[in-house]
Amino acid sequence: MIFDGYEAFRAADFAPKACILGSGPAGTTIARKLSAAGIPVVVLEAGSREFSNDSQDFYRGITVGDPYFGLDVARLRFMGGSSNHWAGWCRVLDGLDFAPKAWVPDSGWPIGRADIEPFLPDVRDILDLPAFRPDVPVSDEMRWVQLIKSPAVRFADKFADELDRSRNIAVVLDTYVTELAGDGKRVTGARLWSNGRDAGSLAVDYFIVCTGGLENSRLLLWSNERTNGGVVPNAAALGRYWMEHPTFEGGNAILADYGAFEVDAVNEAFFSPTLSAMERLRILNFGIRLVETPYPGVKRIIADLACVAPDMAEWTSSQLSQNLRCAAQLHVAWEQAPLASNRIELSRTDVDHAGVPRIELHWRKSELERRTLLEGLRLFGATLARKNLGRVRIADWILSGADYPTNQETAGNHHMGGTRMGTDVTTSVVDADCKVHGMDNLYVGGSSVFCTSGQANPTTTITALACRLGEHLGKVIAN
Amino acid sequence: MTILIKTVSRRAIVRALAMLPALPLLRGLPDSDPDEIVEVDGWILKRSDLA
Numbered sequence: 001m002i003f004d005g006y007e008a009f010r011a012a013d014f015a016p017k018a019c020i021l022g023s024g025p026a027g028t029t030i031a032r033k034l035s036a037a038g039i040p041v042v043v044l045e046a047g048s049r050e051f052s053n054d055s056q057d058f059y060r061g062i063t064v065g066d067p068y069f070g071l072d073v074a075r076l077r078f079m080g081g082s083s084n085h086w087a088g089w090c091r092v093l094d095g096l097d098f099a100p101k102a103w104v105p106d107s108g109w110p111i112g113r114a115d116i117e118p119f120l121p122d123v124r125d126i127l128d129l130p131a132f133r134p135d136v137p138v139s140d141e142m143r144w145v146q147l148i149k150s151p152a153v154r155f156a157d158k159f160a161d162e163l164d165r166s167r168n169i170a171v172v173l174d175t176y177v178t179e180l181a182g183d184g185k186r187v188t189g190a191r192l193w194s195n196g197r198d199a200g201s202l203a204v205d206y207f208i209v210c211t212g213g214l215e216n217s218r219l220l221l222w223s224n225e226r227t228n229g230g231v232v233p234n235a236a237a238l239g240r241y242w243m244e245h246p247t248f249e250g251g252n253a254i255l256a257d258y259g260a261f262e263v264d265a266v267n268e269a270f271f272s273p274t275l276s277a278m279e280r281l282r283i284l285n286f287g288i289r290l291v292e293t294p295y296p297g298v299k300r301i302i303a304d305l306a307c308v309a310p311d312m313a314e315w316t317s318s319q320l321s322q323n324l325r326c327a328a329q330l331h332v333a334w335e336q337a338p339l340a341s342n343r344i345e346l347s348r349t350d351v352d353h354a355g356v357p358r359i360e361l362h363w364r365k366s367e368l369e370r371r372t373l374l375e376g377l378r379l380f381g382a383t384l385a386r387k388n389l390g391r392v393r394i395a396d397w398i399l400s401g402a403d404y405p406t407n408q409e410t411a412g413n414h415h416m417g418g419t420r421m422g423t424d425v426t427t428s429v430v431d432a433d434c435k436v437h438g439m440d441n442l443y444v445g446g447s448s449v450f451c452t453s454g455q456a457n458p459t460t461t462i463t464a465l466a467c468r469l470g471e472h473l474g475k476v477i478a479n
Numbered sequence: 480m481t482i483l484i485k486t487v488s489r490r491a492i493v494r495a496l497a498m499l500p501a502l503p504l505l506r507g508l509p510d511s512d513p514d515e516i517v518e519v520d521g522w523i524l525k526r527s528d529l530a
């Protein structure tokens with residue numbers, strides 16, 4: 001069932017056992033799992049069926065620190081959430097991403113990749129993905145990795161009919177949860193704002209917050225402030241350890257033979273380091289994307305190479321006439337160090353139309369990341385040279401230690417951390433089952449539970465974690 | 480002068496000019512490994528590339 005507002009839902013007399021906040025990939029996936037377990041669930045969605053400027057305005061906020069996107073353009077606030085404009089690039093976090101690393105403070109998850117692997121067949125069905133393929137070693141220290149460019153499932157489009165027909169799921173649009181109430185043990189209700197006004201509150205047995213990787217923290221911070229810690233009793237890490245995937249152009253490569261690696265339909269290939277390389281160099285995970293360089297760019301790169309290695313350049317020129325696809329730009333996206341200082345705070349000066357403080361995002365890239373970028377490119381370059389697969393030139397701004405360019409991709413629109421998973425209540429907010437520490441009936445879905453970001457785009461892992469949480473909750477609620 | 484530039488290949492000029500700073504660094508190294516990785520002007524190369 002899909003209702004256009006809270007009034008219509010109330011009139012329908014549907015008695016849900018669980019309430020999911022948000023209808024993006026996380027919320028929709030958990031709702032479908034609960035429904036499959038025979039559990040009646042209501043999904044409260046702040047936006048309506050379509051994009052609107054009025055709804056989007058609730059997402060405005062500011063960033064303090066490094067330049068970042070407007071918070072109202074880095075996500076979407078209507079049915080289906082940011083899946084309405086995601087690019088569909090898919091990869092599960094690596095096994096190594098879950099492991100603690102001695103050289104990365106506050107790294108390590110309380111679960112491993114094996115805990116989400118049983119859900120990957122479901123994830124493939126949900127996201128319309130081909131088979132996941134194992135990495136291919138290029139050397140002991142670098143690997144070719146699969147990054148699937150999927151058809152970018154729009155969750156509202158794909159699942160609207162199923163949700164509408166469902167007897168167990170009620171999606172209620174235009175219904176914004178402005179705060180949760182709680183007594184430090186249980187959430188007792190959700191305060192609602194629908195059709196531009198206060199719509200009372202809803203009490204059910206279980207609440208699952210799936211409002212996205214920025215909004216989850218905002219809602220819980222505000223709820224906690226209003227209830228004096230009654231919603232997240234252990235709040236030391238709430239809003240903290242927020243992470244993105246910084247993304248910049250790292251340089252160029254000349255390749256001996258573009259056919260040496262498997263490339264996708266647009267001649268792109270992806271590479272990451274092995275755990276032993278990360279350990280040796282004491283760096284984070286990263287992904288290098290080879291992007292084919294247009295012909296005029298190739299000439300410039302070869303002229304540049306001629307300055308330092310003329311024979312190499314001559315050889316490359318001769319290769320050019322045989323194979324025009326032999327130079328590439330290197331785009332690098334990397335794992336961010338999990339830092340408590342990168343955090344979501346509530347604005348003290350600005351509120352949205354419903355009176356909820358807007359987000360003040362404090363976000364800075366760290367020295368460890370800068371080193372990851374430089375050493376990662378060096379590692380990739382040395383690997384290609386040793387194997388005679390090509391030669392790499394690192395961009396000047398990276399070598400000289402200049403500021404990050406302001407005219408490049410910047411980041412991935414991937415919002416991770418803020419309610420991270422863990423066993424230590426001083427550095428985490430939810431446990432290994434995504435249940436808020438100390439609360440009996442409050443769970444969190446989405447990438448805000450990520451302990452570390454890895455280098456992979458997050459939504460495949462979000463969907464896997466949502467399948468896992470949905471199945472877990474199905475059992476908990478049924479008992 | 481113009482005639483001279485035309486008769487000498489661009490590559491030779493570039494090589495002559497650009498190798499100046501690199502060569503003194505490399506000269507005098509004991510029997511260096513041609514597969515050793517060197518970094519020159521941002522390029523990650525094998526020493527043999529500089530021949």
Ligand SMILES: Cc1cc2nc3c(=O)[nH]c(=O)nc-3n(C[C@H](O)[C@H](O)[C@H](O)COP(=O)(O)OP(=O)(O)OC[C@H]3O[C@@H](n4cnc5c(N)ncnc54)[C@H](O)[C@@H]3O)c2cc1C
Nearest residue numbers: 022024025026046077081082087088089177212446457459
């Ligand atoms: C331009 C762009 C490109 C991207 N490309 C990729 C990609 O290629 N690969 C990838 O893996 N990821 C990508 N992402 C990220 C991806 O979109 C997100 O990871 C994913 O949508 C997160 O799902 P979610 O369900 O956790 O949150 P969201 O999709 O943000 O959904 C949250 C939902 O909650 C609703 N909501 C918010 N607050 C409330 C409230 N208080 N009460 C009720 N409802 C509320 C919102 O309206 C929304 O519908 C991209 C993102 C952007 C912006």
